[in-house]
Amino acid sequence: MAEKKPKRKRPDSKNPVDRKRFYISLFIFTGLFCLLPLILDDYRLHVVIICLFYVMMASSWNLLAGYTGQVSFAHAAFAGIGAYTSGILAVKAGINPWIGVAAGTTLAGLLGLGLGFLCLRMGGIYLSLATLGFSEILHIIITNEYEITRGTMGLQVPGLLTEYSKAAYLYIMLTGALLTLIVVYQLIHSNMGLNFRAVQNDEKAAASLGVNVVQVRVVAFTASSALAGFAGAVYGHYLLLITPEIPSLNQQFLVLSMTVIGGLGSFVGPIIGAFVLEILSEYIRAYGEYHVLAFGLVALIMARFSPNGIVGLFNRFQRKKGPSNANTAT
Amino acid sequence: MALLEGRRLTKRFGGILALEDVDFSIKEKEIVGLIGPNGAGKTTLFNTIAGAFKPSSGQTFFDGHDITGLTADRICRLGIARTFQVARPFPDMTCIENVRVAVINQEGHGAGEPWEGAVEKSLDFVGISAHGKTLARDLNLIDKKRLELARALATRPKLLLLDEVLGGLNTQEIGLAVELIRKLRDEQGVSIFWIEHVMGAIMKATERVIVLDQGKTLMEGTPSEVVQDERVIKAYLGE
Numbered sequence: 277m278a279e280k281k282p283k284r285k286r287p288d289s290k291n292p293v294d295r296k297r298f299y300i301s302l303f304i305f306t307g308l309f310c311l312l313p314l315i316l317d318d319y320r321l322h323v324v325i326i327c328l329f330y331v332m333m334a335s336s337w338n339l340l341a342g343y344t345g346q347v348s349f350a351h352a353a354f355a356g357i358g359a360y361t362s363g364i365l366a367v368k369a370g371i372n373p374w375i376g377v378a379a380g381t382t383l384a385g386l387l388g389l390g391l392g393f394l395c396l397r398m399g400g401i402y403l404s405l406a407t408l409g410f411s412e413i414l415h416i417i418i419t420n421e422y423e424i425t426r427g428t429m430g431l432q433v434p435g436l437l438t439e440y441s442k443a444a445y446l447y448i449m450l451t452g453a454l455l456t457l458i459v460v461y462q463l464i465h466s467n468m469g470l471n472f473r474a475v476q477n478d479e480k481a482a483a484s485l486g487v488n489v490v491q492v493r494v495v496a497f498t499a500s501s502a503l504a505g506f507a508g509a510v511y512g513h514y515l516l517l518i519t520p521e522i523p524s525l526n527q528q529f530l531v532l533s534m535t536v537i538g539g540l541g542s543f544v545g546p547i548i549g550a551f552v553l554e555i556l557s558e559y560i561r562a563y564g565e566y567h568v569l570a571f572g573l574v575a576l577i578m579a580r581f582s583p584n585g586i587v588g589l590f591n592r593f594q595r596k597k598g599p600s601n602a603n604t605a606t
Numbered sequence: 607m608a609l610l611e612g613r614r615l616t617k618r619f620g621g622i623l624a625l626e627d628v629d630f631s632i633k634e635k636e637i638v639g640l641i642g643p644n645g646a647g648k649t650t651l652f653n654t655i656a657g658a659f660k661p662s663s664g665q666t667f668f669d670g671h672d673i674t675g676l677t678a679d680r681i682c683r684l685g686i687a688r689t690f691q692v693a694r695p696f697p698d699m700t701c702i703e704n705v706r707v708a709v710i711n712q713e714g715h716g717a718g719e720p721w722e723g724a725v726e727k728s729l730d731f732v733g734i735s736a737h738g739k740t741l742a743r744d745l746n747l748i749d750k751k752r753l754e755l756a757r758a759l760a761t762r763p764k765l766l767l768l769d770e771v772l773g774g775l776n777t778q779e780i781g782l783a784v785e786l787i788r789k790l791r792d793e794q795g796v797s798i799f800w801i802e803h804v805m806g807a808i809m810k811a812t813e814r815v816i817v818l819d820q821g822k823t824l825m826e827g828t829p830s831e832v833v834q835d836e837r838v839i840k841a842y843l844g845e
Contacts, residue, residue: 467710470707471711473698473699473703477696477697478694478696480694482696483658483677483678483682484656484658484678484688485679485682486682486683487679487707488679
């Protein structure tokens with residue numbers, strides 16, 4: 277027999293105790309966030325709301341990139357589709373923004389399905405290139421279709437509430453983030469989620485065991501796109517002004533950095549990444565828009581030295597300290 | 607009637623003819639060996655049967671269906687499982703998760719149905735149920751191979767394609783593995799098509815051997831006929 281290696285164990289995803297623990301901690305955190313309007317001023321509440329938006333974006337991108345290994349550059353573009361669909365419906369057709377959010381989510385999901393069918397057979401780098409192209413095309417259309425989108429001037433849209441209050445929007449964004457996290461959690465712990473990971477681990481072996489690889493990828497892509505559309509739509513109605521900045525590559529790379537720095541393929545990684553990077557970028561905003569560049573660099577360094585991000589570093593530290601309760605975060 | 611039948615299977619890679627008009631058939635509950643020198647096209651034949659490649663021409667029939675050109679996942683769900691020459695377990699998943707993938711993707715397995723029993727049974731059969739929660743990357747070579755076999759079995763196959771499962775094992779382990787493979791056929795009625803370089807195992811466990819050389823069927827016969835055949839000896843040792 278070969279030498280004994282340290283055996284790593286994982287928390288069992290199907291284990292009802294883990295599931296219960298997840299929901300309990302999720303609701304405790306939500307409860308704590310509900311108290312924030314009592315202690316934070318409007319500016320800080322705004323930062324928290326933006327953080328929550330990025331939690332939605334990074335977690336849903338992670339669903340695709342972290343769990344199925346498909347790097348899409350169209351995630352911000354899908355958020356843009358959600359925001360503009362809902363915004364244009366409200367401005368041009370007077371449709372209730374809440375219905376608009378649902379419409380934006382649906383359209384982003386449908387476009388994700390379409391794009392998925394077209395390019396997921398390619399896989400790997402080709403998928404990334406195709407989504408990059410899609411993202412740029414969308415950006416150009418939105419910038420140039422001035423009549424409909426008002427281009428770089430931005431489209432003024434109504435809010436989700438008749439009365440504007442940061443606290444109320446915090447609750448809305450919090451609910452959105454909660455919904456997104458629950459969807460992601462349920463999905464990655466379902467049979468489909470297991471197939472996601474199988475496909476990411478070894479596509480050929482997965483196919484040989486009966487996994488329909490193309491279908492699995494399309495499901496992941498569609499779900500992830502719909503969640504991005506949802507995040508974008510809610511975000512647009514919070515900002516009240518939607519600009520081509522939402523579906524921009526800048527935004528895309530910020531979401532990418534958050535996920536990679538936080539921990540690609542882990543559940544809490546993108547949440548941590550979203551908060552850390554958004555709060556950091558508020559501090560360094562004074563130095564101009566270089567923060568995305570800086571984050572890109574940090575993400576690169578992370579990807580090289582700690583591919584599992586902050587969560588990975590934390591786990592490594594835990595394991596050194598004592599192997600007993602390593603891998604607590606998944 | 608044959609369980610698996612290949613008719614004039616041909617596979618070209620650019621200008622190279624990897625398989626040329628290969629005919630074969632496997633009956634139910636039969637263990638058939640597939641041997642031949644390196645580069646004879648054995649693994650290519652398996653890839654063509656299992657749907658990893660589409661044949662350039664020719665047809666494959668399985669259990670009465672024409673399965674030529676179907677995707678690998680469809681073929682698996684119809685009842686052909688395979689192992690890979692170099693074991694390919696999902697490294698970042700536990701043994702239980704590895705086998706669970708095989709269980710949940712079969713025809714007739716509903717979304718909420720339990721899978722634990724089937725997973726446990728497969729891991730038990732190959733003798734690694736103690737490693738259930740270990741990540742596959744942390745297993746040693748033999749356990750990786752066992753896991754791969756457990757996974758293939760969990761798809762509940764009628765036919766199992768084994769690609770050099772004995773490579774890298776010592777004599778004692780080979781004995782155990784051969785026993786396991788025979789048990790599979792005797793107790794579960796699985797037919798086995800088996801690529802192997804360990805001739806002792808082939809002699810002991812198979813009823814019939816097909817010899818491939820340079821993409822063509824060189825001969826077919828009982829193990830003892832095959833090892834005495836001059837053409838086979840020549841193919842292995844050269845002129």
